[in-house]
Each structure stands twice: as C-alpha cells, then as structure tokens.
Amino acid sequence: MLFDTHIHTRYSTDSRMTIEEASAQARAQQIGLILTEHLDLKFPEADAFLLDVDSYFTDYLPWRSDTLLLGVEVGLREDVDVENRECVERYPFDYVIGSIHVVDNIDLYTEGYYRGRSKEEAYGAYFNAMIACLRASDYIDSLGHIDYIARYARVDNPEIEYEAFREQIDGVLRLLIERNIILELNTRRLERKAAIDALRPILQRYRELGGRCVTIGSDAHVPAAIGSQMATAVALADACQLRPVYFKQRRMEYCT
Ligand SMILES: [Zn+2]
Numbered sequence: 001m002l003f004d005t006h007i008h009t010r011y012s013t014d015s016r017m018t019i020e021e022a023s024a025q026a027r028a029q030q031i032g033l034i035l036t037e038h039l040d041l042k043f044p045e046a047d048a049f050l051l052d053v054d055s056y057f058t059d060y061l062p063w064r065s066d067t068l069l070l071g072v073e074v075g076l077r078e079d080v081d082v083e084n085r086e087c088v089e090r091y092p093f094d095y096v097i098g099s100i101h102v103v104d105n106i107d108l109y110t111e112g113y114y115r116g117r118s119k120e121e122a123y124g125a126y127f128n129a130m131i132a133c134l135r136a137s138d139y140i141d142s143l144g145h146i147d148y149i150a151r152y153a154r155v156d157n158p159e160i161e162y163e164a165f166r167e168q169i170d171g172v173l174r175l176l177i178e179r180n181i182i183l184e185l186n187t188r189r190l191e192r193k194a195a196i197d198a199l200r201p202i203l204q205r206y207r208e209l210g211g212r213c214v215t216i217g218s219d220a221h222v223p224a225a226i227g228s229q230m231a232t233a234v235a236l237a238d239a240c241q242l243r244p245v246y247f248k249q250r251r252m253e254y255c256t
C-alpha cells in the first residue's frame, strides 16, 4: 500500500481538517496515511505552530491502525534542538519529519526574508541552515520538502537549480545518507513541470551518493489535497531508482 506520509489536521495551527475527513479520503483512495502535525518551537509568530502532544495522542490513539499512523513535523532550528529531541523521545510517534520553515528567525513564508537578498543569498542561507540543523538532528526520520523555499520565494525563478547550489545540496544529501535520514519527495509542487525538472537532478544525485528510498507526502491541510500528485511522485521516484517507504513505530517499511 502507498502511504501519504505528510498530512496536517486540526492539531496543526494552519489546518482545520478533522481525522474523520482525513481517514475517509484515505479509504476512498486506498492509501495509508501518516498524520504529521506541526511542532515549530520558538516560531517567530508567538504561540503559532505549537502542538499539544498529550491531547493529540489522547484524541487520535484510538484511530491509530496499520494504515493510519501518528507522526509529527518538527521545525528545525539550532536553538530548539534539545527541546525537539526531548519531545520526540518522550512520545510514541510513528514518524518524525524534520523541516526548515524558519531561517535567521524569519518565517520563509513571509516577504521579509527575501527583502534585500539576492536569490543566491536567500537560498544559500536556507541550505546552510539545513546543513547546520541536520548535523545536530539525529532524531528525525526524514527531511521534509527540500524545495520548501521555492513555494514562497519572491524571486524571478523560484526553482532550486541543482548546479547553482551544488556544493550545499551535496552537503545536505551526504548528511542524510550518513545519518540514515530519508529524503522526502513532497508532492505539493509537482503539478508544475518546472518543479519536477528542478527536483529530478537532486533525486538523481541523492541516489548517486547512496540514497535508496524516499517518503512521499502531499503536505495536505485540506481533505481534497490528500494523495494529490502521488502517481507523479511514484513515477519520478521510480525514474530515479528510489523506493517509496513509510515509517511505523519509527521503523522504515517499504510501500508495497
Ligand atoms: Zn513543512
């Protein structure tokens, strides 16, 4: 079974989706789900993207099954590393995504991050932050949406050109492989050919350096987005000789 491994329900600040809606969608599409609610400690906007982990488990544990698993997406930043690790170790998460949402204490979603910076500077700082966080984070199972910055960047061509950032991207990929952290293939931008063309060389390089598996996740915040572009993602992974996997009780399983 294929798993959509990146889903936000109402425990995430920016989603109102219920678990009933998510579960119904998954059943209709015959895919498995991993819920991965946001936990972004020290987020620049006060009290946003925090997760009431106790309530999350109390509420959702009765729903947990072989095809509905309970994970978390932790926002990586160097100054919350100890707290992130403690949280991940304290609770019985099936799966932990580590993601860069904030660089230099600025939300990448906001215009302020791009003001006065060239693409080279903005993206360079993003990848440097990723490398620094990955060095410290051995408590995550996957790296979320490596192309996150391209969703929001205020630059002419937001796609990540592998050649332009080769040294830093290689640094990221090497760390992933060294630490047994899986690269996520986030489907959110895959309706654009330019996004696929930009991701392909990164996935090929990941494979070349020793990567063998990817997690596939839609990053859905609404029911209609669950499972979107999964077929495109599977085809892209396949073309790069990467196998789709998911995590259960923090152990990697192949999607069959
Ligand atoms: Zn994210």
Ligand SMILES: [Zn+2]
Pocket: 006, 008, 073, 219
């Ligand atoms: Zn997400």
